[in-house]
Amino acid sequence: MIANQIRQIAENENISVFGISAASKMADELPGHRPTDLLPGAQSMICFGIPVPHNIYDMPIYELETTWRSQNLFYRRLDTLSIRFASILEESGAGAIPIYGCMPLGINKMGVVVGYLNQIRMGEVTGIGTIGKNGLLIHSRYGSRLMLGGLLTTAILPEMRYPEIVEPGCPPNCQICADACPVNAIMADKKQVDIMCCLRYTARTPAMSMIKFAILRAFNPQVAARFMSLRTFDEHTFHICSKCVALCPYGNAKSR
Ligand code: SF4
Numbered sequence: 001m002i003a004n005q006i007r008q009i010a011e012n013e014n015i016s017v018f019g020i021s022a023a024s025k026m027a028d029e030l031p032g033h034r035p036t037d038l039l040p041g042a043q044s045m046i047c048f049g050i051p052v053p054h055n056i057y058d059m060p061i062y063e064l065e066t067t068w069r070s071q072n073l074f075y076r077r078l079d080t081l082s083i084r085f086a087s088i089l090e091e092s093g094a095g096a097i098p099i100y101g102c103m104p105l106g107i108n109k110m111g112v113v114v115g116y117l118n119q120i121r122m123g124e125v126t127g128i129g130t131i132g133k134n135g136l137l138i139h140s141r142y143g144s145r146l147m148l149g150g151l152l153t154t155a156i157l158p159e160m161r162y163p164e165i166v167e168p169g170c171p172p173n174c175q176i177c178a179d180a181c182p183v184n185a186i187m188a189d190k191k192q193v194d195i196m197c198c199l200r201y202t203a204r205t206p207a208m209s210m211i212k213f214a215i216l217r218a219f220n221p222q223v224a225a226r227f228m229s230l231r232t233f234d235e236h237t238f239h240i241c242s243k244c245v246a247l248c249p250y251g252n253a254k255s256r
Pocket residue numbers: 177180181182183184185186193197198199201202241242243244245
Protein backbone atom coordinates (compact mmCIF):
# COMPACT_ATOMS: atom_id res chain seq x y z
CA MET A 1 0.00 0.00 0.00
CA ILE A 2 1.35 3.44 -0.98
CA ALA A 3 0.67 4.98 2.46
CA ASN A 4 2.77 2.31 4.15
CA GLN A 5 5.53 2.79 1.57
CA ILE A 6 5.66 6.53 2.35
CA ARG A 7 5.50 5.91 6.09
CA GLN A 8 8.41 3.45 5.80
CA ILE A 9 10.53 6.03 3.97
CA ALA A 10 9.70 8.58 6.69
CA GLU A 11 10.78 6.13 9.39
CA ASN A 12 13.97 5.31 7.50
CA GLU A 13 14.69 9.06 7.26
CA ASN A 14 14.33 9.37 11.04
CA ILE A 15 11.26 11.57 10.77
CA SER A 16 10.11 11.95 14.39
CA VAL A 17 6.36 12.46 13.88
CA PHE A 18 4.17 11.48 10.94
CA GLY A 19 0.45 11.56 10.27
CA ILE A 20 -2.12 11.09 7.51
CA SER A 21 -5.64 12.45 7.60
CA ALA A 22 -8.55 13.41 5.35
CA ALA A 23 -8.03 16.73 3.54
CA SER A 24 -11.67 17.62 4.20
CA LYS A 25 -10.77 18.33 7.83
CA MET A 26 -9.31 21.63 6.64
CA ALA A 27 -12.21 22.59 4.38
CA ASP A 28 -13.08 25.46 6.74
CA GLU A 29 -9.85 27.38 6.09
CA LEU A 30 -10.10 30.79 4.40
CA PRO A 31 -10.82 30.72 0.64
CA GLY A 32 -7.56 30.40 -1.24
CA HIS A 33 -6.05 28.40 1.63
CA ARG A 34 -8.20 25.26 1.59
CA PRO A 35 -6.80 21.93 0.38
CA THR A 36 -9.05 21.83 -2.69
CA ASP A 37 -8.03 25.41 -3.63
CA LEU A 38 -4.47 24.15 -3.97
CA LEU A 39 -5.17 20.69 -5.37
CA PRO A 40 -8.63 20.16 -6.87
CA GLY A 41 -9.90 16.79 -5.74
CA ALA A 42 -7.58 16.68 -2.73
CA GLN A 43 -8.60 13.75 -0.52
CA SER A 44 -5.77 13.24 1.93
CA MET A 45 -2.97 15.15 3.58
CA ILE A 46 0.28 14.01 5.05
CA CYS A 47 2.20 15.99 7.67
CA PHE A 48 5.48 15.13 9.32
CA GLY A 49 8.07 16.83 11.48
CA ILE A 50 11.50 16.84 13.04
CA PRO A 51 12.52 18.80 16.16
CA VAL A 52 15.35 21.28 16.39
CA PRO A 53 17.47 19.90 19.28
CA HIS A 54 16.74 21.70 22.53
CA ASN A 55 20.39 22.14 23.40
CA ILE A 56 20.67 24.60 20.53
CA TYR A 57 18.14 26.90 22.22
CA ASP A 58 20.07 26.52 25.49
CA MET A 59 23.45 27.62 24.09
CA PRO A 60 24.82 30.48 26.23
CA ILE A 61 26.16 32.24 23.13
CA TYR A 62 25.45 31.99 19.39
CA GLU A 63 22.11 30.27 20.01
CA LEU A 64 20.25 32.51 17.56
CA GLU A 65 22.85 31.97 14.85
CA THR A 66 22.86 28.20 15.40
CA THR A 67 19.06 28.06 15.44
CA TRP A 68 18.99 30.03 12.17
CA ARG A 69 21.38 27.59 10.48
CA SER A 70 19.63 24.50 11.90
CA GLN A 71 16.21 25.64 10.75
CA ASN A 72 17.46 26.40 7.26
CA LEU A 73 19.00 22.95 6.97
CA PHE A 74 15.86 21.26 8.31
CA TYR A 75 13.56 23.19 5.95
CA ARG A 76 15.53 21.83 3.02
CA ARG A 77 15.38 18.30 4.38
CA LEU A 78 11.63 18.47 5.01
CA ASP A 79 10.81 20.17 1.70
CA THR A 80 12.89 17.59 -0.16
CA LEU A 81 10.87 14.81 1.46
CA SER A 82 7.60 16.58 0.65
CA ILE A 83 8.40 16.68 -3.06
CA ARG A 84 9.74 13.12 -2.95
CA PHE A 85 6.50 11.82 -1.44
CA ALA A 86 4.45 13.85 -3.93
CA SER A 87 6.42 12.30 -6.79
CA ILE A 88 5.85 8.79 -5.44
CA LEU A 89 2.10 9.44 -5.29
CA GLU A 90 2.09 10.91 -8.79
CA GLU A 91 3.94 7.86 -10.10
CA SER A 92 1.20 5.71 -8.59
CA GLY A 93 -1.41 7.60 -10.61
CA ALA A 94 -2.66 10.06 -7.97
CA GLY A 95 -2.41 13.83 -7.96
CA ALA A 96 -0.11 15.28 -5.30
CA ILE A 97 1.56 18.58 -4.41
CA PRO A 98 4.10 19.46 -1.72
CA ILE A 99 3.22 21.87 1.08
CA TYR A 100 6.53 23.47 1.93
CA GLY A 101 7.54 24.54 5.39
CA CYS A 102 8.70 28.14 5.27
CA MET A 103 8.38 29.52 1.80
CA PRO A 104 6.97 30.45 -0.66
CA LEU A 105 4.45 32.43 1.34
CA GLY A 106 1.23 34.21 0.54
CA ILE A 107 -0.58 37.23 1.93
CA ASN A 108 -4.18 36.63 2.89
CA LYS A 109 -7.16 38.96 2.53
CA MET A 110 -6.35 40.61 5.87
CA GLY A 111 -2.82 41.45 4.69
CA VAL A 112 -1.29 38.80 6.96
CA VAL A 113 1.70 36.75 5.82
CA VAL A 114 0.59 33.10 5.71
CA GLY A 115 1.60 29.75 4.30
CA TYR A 116 -0.41 28.51 1.31
CA LEU A 117 -1.90 25.88 3.63
CA ASN A 118 -1.70 26.29 7.40
CA GLN A 119 0.90 23.70 8.38
CA ILE A 120 0.21 24.09 12.08
CA ARG A 121 -3.40 23.04 11.53
CA MET A 122 -2.19 20.24 9.26
CA GLY A 123 -0.14 18.99 12.17
CA GLU A 124 -3.12 19.14 14.48
CA VAL A 125 -5.66 17.45 12.21
CA THR A 126 -3.22 14.69 11.29
CA GLY A 127 -2.81 14.09 15.03
CA ILE A 128 0.93 14.66 15.34
CA GLY A 129 0.50 17.45 17.88
CA THR A 130 -1.92 20.00 19.22
CA ILE A 131 -2.00 23.79 18.96
CA GLY A 132 -0.55 25.39 22.06
CA LYS A 133 -1.22 28.72 23.71
CA ASN A 134 1.74 30.09 21.73
CA GLY A 135 -0.15 29.38 18.49
CA LEU A 136 2.42 26.77 17.44
CA LEU A 137 2.13 23.02 17.18
CA ILE A 138 3.18 21.57 20.51
CA HIS A 139 4.13 18.02 21.32
CA SER A 140 4.69 16.58 24.76
CA ARG A 141 8.13 15.28 23.81
CA TYR A 142 9.31 18.00 21.44
CA GLY A 143 7.52 21.09 22.70
CA SER A 144 7.22 23.73 19.99
CA ARG A 145 10.47 22.73 18.32
CA LEU A 146 8.92 20.64 15.56
CA MET A 147 9.52 21.85 12.02
CA LEU A 148 7.01 20.55 9.54
CA GLY A 149 6.70 19.27 6.01
CA GLY A 150 3.62 18.07 4.21
CA LEU A 151 1.69 17.35 1.06
CA LEU A 152 -1.76 16.98 -0.38
CA THR A 153 -2.92 14.16 -2.59
CA THR A 154 -5.99 13.06 -4.48
CA ALA A 155 -5.34 9.51 -3.26
CA ILE A 156 -7.65 8.27 -0.53
CA LEU A 157 -5.17 7.20 2.14
CA PRO A 158 -5.93 5.53 5.48
CA GLU A 159 -5.59 7.65 8.62
CA MET A 160 -2.40 6.78 10.47
CA ARG A 161 0.21 8.38 12.66
CA TYR A 162 3.30 7.71 14.66
CA PRO A 163 4.05 7.94 17.51
CA GLU A 164 0.56 6.94 18.57
CA ILE A 165 -0.05 9.22 21.54
CA VAL A 166 -2.84 11.55 22.63
CA GLU A 167 -1.39 15.00 23.22
CA PRO A 168 -2.56 16.64 26.45
CA GLY A 169 -1.97 20.22 25.28
CA CYS A 170 -0.83 23.12 27.46
CA PRO A 171 -1.23 22.83 31.22
CA PRO A 172 -4.09 25.16 32.29
CA ASN A 173 -1.88 27.28 34.54
CA CYS A 174 1.06 27.71 32.13
CA GLN A 175 1.56 30.80 30.04
CA ILE A 176 5.32 31.08 30.12
CA CYS A 177 5.42 31.83 26.39
CA ALA A 178 2.93 34.70 26.57
CA ASP A 179 4.61 36.23 29.61
CA ALA A 180 8.03 36.04 27.93
CA CYS A 181 7.00 37.54 24.58
CA PRO A 182 8.67 40.96 24.41
CA VAL A 183 5.91 42.46 22.22
CA ASN A 184 2.82 40.74 23.70
CA ALA A 185 2.13 39.07 20.37
CA ILE A 186 0.78 35.87 21.98
CA MET A 187 -2.94 35.69 22.75
CA ALA A 188 -2.78 32.63 24.99
CA ASP A 189 -6.55 32.42 25.55
CA LYS A 190 -7.14 32.23 21.78
CA LYS A 191 -4.05 30.08 21.06
CA GLN A 192 -3.06 32.66 18.48
CA VAL A 193 -0.12 34.88 17.64
CA ASP A 194 -0.26 38.29 16.04
CA ILE A 195 2.17 37.15 13.37
CA MET A 196 2.80 40.58 11.90
CA CYS A 197 3.56 41.97 15.37
CA CYS A 198 5.96 39.07 15.97
CA LEU A 199 7.67 39.47 12.60
CA ARG A 200 8.05 43.24 12.94
CA TYR A 201 9.98 42.64 16.16
CA THR A 202 11.96 39.51 15.44
CA ALA A 203 12.71 39.35 11.72
CA ARG A 204 15.87 40.91 10.31
CA THR A 205 15.77 41.00 6.51
CA PRO A 206 18.66 43.15 5.28
CA ALA A 207 18.13 42.16 1.62
CA MET A 208 14.51 43.35 1.57
CA SER A 209 13.34 46.95 1.47
CA MET A 210 10.55 47.17 4.06
CA ILE A 211 9.22 50.33 2.39
CA LYS A 212 8.93 48.57 -0.97
CA PHE A 213 7.29 45.57 0.72
CA ALA A 214 4.75 47.78 2.53
CA ILE A 215 3.81 49.57 -0.70
CA LEU A 216 3.48 46.30 -2.62
CA ARG A 217 1.43 44.74 0.19
CA ALA A 218 -1.01 47.65 0.06
CA PHE A 219 -1.48 47.56 -3.71
CA ASN A 220 -0.59 44.07 -4.95
CA PRO A 221 -0.32 41.41 -2.21
CA GLN A 222 0.65 38.64 -4.64
CA VAL A 223 3.63 40.60 -5.95
CA ALA A 224 4.52 41.54 -2.36
CA ALA A 225 4.50 37.86 -1.37
CA ARG A 226 6.80 36.95 -4.29
CA PHE A 227 9.11 39.82 -3.44
CA MET A 228 9.27 38.62 0.16
CA SER A 229 9.89 34.99 -0.81
CA LEU A 230 12.76 36.02 -3.08
CA ARG A 231 14.39 38.43 -0.65
CA THR A 232 13.84 37.04 2.81
CA PHE A 233 13.54 33.35 3.35
CA ASP A 234 16.02 30.54 3.56
CA GLU A 235 19.24 32.20 4.72
CA HIS A 236 18.00 35.76 4.25
CA THR A 237 15.93 36.18 7.40
CA PHE A 238 17.45 36.21 10.85
CA HIS A 239 15.22 36.06 13.92
CA ILE A 240 16.36 37.77 17.10
CA CYS A 241 13.68 36.09 19.23
CA SER A 242 12.56 32.51 19.73
CA LYS A 243 11.47 32.78 23.36
CA CYS A 244 8.06 31.17 22.79
CA VAL A 245 9.81 28.05 21.51
CA ALA A 246 12.91 28.05 23.68
CA LEU A 247 11.13 28.54 27.02
CA CYS A 248 8.30 26.05 26.56
CA PRO A 249 8.78 23.44 29.29
CA TYR A 250 7.42 20.69 27.07
CA GLY A 251 10.20 18.91 25.30
CA ASN A 252 12.91 20.50 27.37
CA ALA A 253 15.16 17.73 28.65
CA LYS A 254 15.85 19.81 31.77
CA SER A 255 12.16 19.80 32.67
CA ARG A 256 11.66 16.06 32.24
S1 SF4 B 1 9.13 34.73 18.46
FE1 SF4 B 1 9.39 36.20 20.16
S2 SF4 B 1 8.23 38.00 19.45
FE2 SF4 B 1 7.50 36.28 18.22
S3 SF4 B 1 5.73 35.46 19.32
FE3 SF4 B 1 7.52 34.28 19.99
S4 SF4 B 1 8.22 35.33 21.86
FE4 SF4 B 1 6.85 36.77 20.76
